[in-house]
Amino acid sequence: MQGESWGRYPRASQHIVALHRRDRLPDAGTGTWLPRGNGRSYGDVCLNDGGTLLHSAGLDRFIAFDPASGVLRCEAGVQLHQILDLVVPQGWFLAVTPGTRFVTVGGAIANDVHGKNHHVAGSFGEHVRAFELLRSDGSRRICTPQENGEWFAASIGGLGLTGLIAWTELQLRRIASPLIATQTLKFGRLDEFFALSQASDRDFEYTVSWIDCAARGKSLGRGLFMRGNHAPTGAGSATVPRRSPGMPFTPPMSLVNRVSLRAFNTLYWHRQRQPIRRSVDHYLPFFYPLDGIAHWNRMYGPRGFLQYQCVVPPAHASDAIGELLRQITASGSGSFLAVLKQFGNRNAPGLLSFPRPGTTLALDFPNDGGPVFALLDRLDAVVSEAGGAVYPAKDARMSGRHFRQYFPRHEAFAPFVDPRFSSSFWRRVMES
Numbered sequence: 001m002q003g004e005s006w007g008r009y010p011r012a013s014q015h016i017v018a019l020h021r022r023d024r025l026p027d028a029g030t031g032t033w034l035p036r037g038n039g040r041s042y043g044d045v046c047l048n049d050g051g052t053l054l055h056s057a058g059l060d061r062f063i064a065f066d067p068a069s070g071v072l073r074c075e076a077g078v079q080l081h082q083i084l085d086l087v088v089p090q091g092w093f094l095a096v097t098p099g100t101r102f103v104t105v106g107g108a109i110a111n112d113v114h115g116k117n118h119h120v121a122g123s124f125g126e127h128v129r130a131f132e133l134l135r136s137d138g139s140r141r142i143c144t145p146q147e148n149g150e151w152f153a154a155s156i157g158g159l160g161l162t163g164l165i166a167w168t169e170l171q172l173r174r175i176a177s178p179l180i181a182t183q184t185l186k187f188g189r190l191d192e193f194f195a196l197s198q199a200s201d202r203d204f205e206y207t208v209s210w211i212d213c214a215a216r217g218k219s220l221g222r223g224l225f226m227r228g229n230h231a232p233t234g235a236g237s238a239t240v241p242r243r244s245p246g247m248p249f250t251p252p253m254s255l256v257n258r259v260s261l262r263a264f265n266t267l268y269w270h271r272q273r274q275p276i277r278r279s280v281d282h283y284l285p286f287f288y289p290l291d292g293i294a295h296w297n298r299m300y301g302p303r304g305f306l307q308y309q310c311v312v313p314p315a316h317a318s319d320a321i322g323e324l325l326r327q328i329t330a331s332g333s334g335s336f337l338a339v340l341k342q343f344g345n346r347n348a349p350g351l352l353s354f355p356r357p358g359t360t361l362a363l364d365f366p367n368d369g370g371p372v373f374a375l376l377d378r379l380d381a382v383v384s385e386a387g388g389a390v391y392p393a394k395d396a397r398m399s400g401r402h403f404r405q406y407f408p409r410h411e412a413f414a415p416f417v418d419p420r421f422s423s424s425f426w427r428r429v430m431e432s
């Protein structure tokens, strides 16, 4: 069966086996196996061309929730929006959430995802108390930071290769209301972003910036800096925004091109007139702006798109991010949603976790079949020179040489890979 990920590039031909039981793996036939969550990874980390996907949608049961401690136990196919629907009315929230709520907890662990609060809460894996790992030899392991700690560290950010996570136990964080008090500040240059990050990280749990990737010269790196905190009860109205109808079909070609990108970025920059805007909003548009538009990935047309997310260490962040933006604007390519964020100084829980101290930049590029690949190779050269890394969850093309440089603990990780498990991503970066 033809399969794709969120970026719709590359495509894969793979069998799908639906999971229903959390106590054992099914007999999924010959060839290699790979767990599959909700396919919200952009590239090939959730694809297994020529093999089988163990699809976790049927593992969607809650097992236990203690509203006094905020400890939740659920099966690995439960999605973050289902958790939020259950726990927000009881005064709890995810300790870390990525920019979409349509991901499974299994997928969130296997990519050790991060959110807008990395500088205070680290990555998703830091809030995982336990999970059970099923291996193709029939063995089952309960993993916690203390029990089977080495399996725990290999499976967090383990790209689905160490076995199937059947269920997990998470620690949630308390909230007083479903509201977020936000401030949006305009900044005119890249160095202002770094100053704002430094000034905000202590007092704001959530920080993230949108960058105008059409701006050049003295305006290079201008954007909007968003910061926020969970708000107390009664701070505003908790109206839940309605979802728009979204993209009903795939247009014959990408709607994202030089003209539309330039127009969108310029309009978006000028939309906010005042230097700072304050508001109190429901958490949905703050955390999940893109979830409001169903199937937005279709707007890139049948060829799909490539997302590029990198992190560069603090010592080189200013120069390297400036150079990346220069390369991108010079190419005329770019993104509606270019995101810049400062990661905190925290030790990641997984051997292959992507988050690390530094500045992270994420952008989408239409797949034009050629020039974009050359551009991304040039970006890799900058990231590699700066001692940074590219995020596997978003990747469809980095070289094996770069992956091994970005993730030096891949050698310590390799012995934990289940001999039956593999992915298109893993074969690409380990066999090239």
Ligand SMILES: Cc1cc2nc3c(=O)[nH]c(=O)nc-3n(C[C@H](O)[C@H](O)[C@H](O)COP(=O)(O)OP(=O)(O)OC[C@H]3O[C@@H](n4cnc5c(N)ncnc54)[C@H](O)[C@@H]3O)c2cc1C
Pocket (backbone or CB within 6 Å): 006, 034, 035, 036, 037, 038, 039, 040, 041, 042, 045, 046, 056, 076, 077, 097, 098, 099, 100, 102, 103, 104, 105, 106, 107, 108, 109, 110, 111, 112, 113, 114, 115, 158, 159, 160, 161, 163, 164, 165, 166, 290, 291, 393, 394, 423
């Ligand atoms: C709009 C959007 C915004 C995003 N924002 C962010 C962000 O802010 N931060 C961030 O970090 N990421 C972000 N992402 C990426 C997304 O959070 C990750 O790719 C996430 O891992 C996807 O989860 P999934 O359930 O769809 O898993 P899939 O994409 O299906 O799989 C991801 C990986 O998890 C493995 N896996 C899945 N289930 C299991 C299991 N039960 N046991 C073992 N392994 C398993 C798979 O083998 C695969 O390697 C975003 C994606 C989108 C589309």
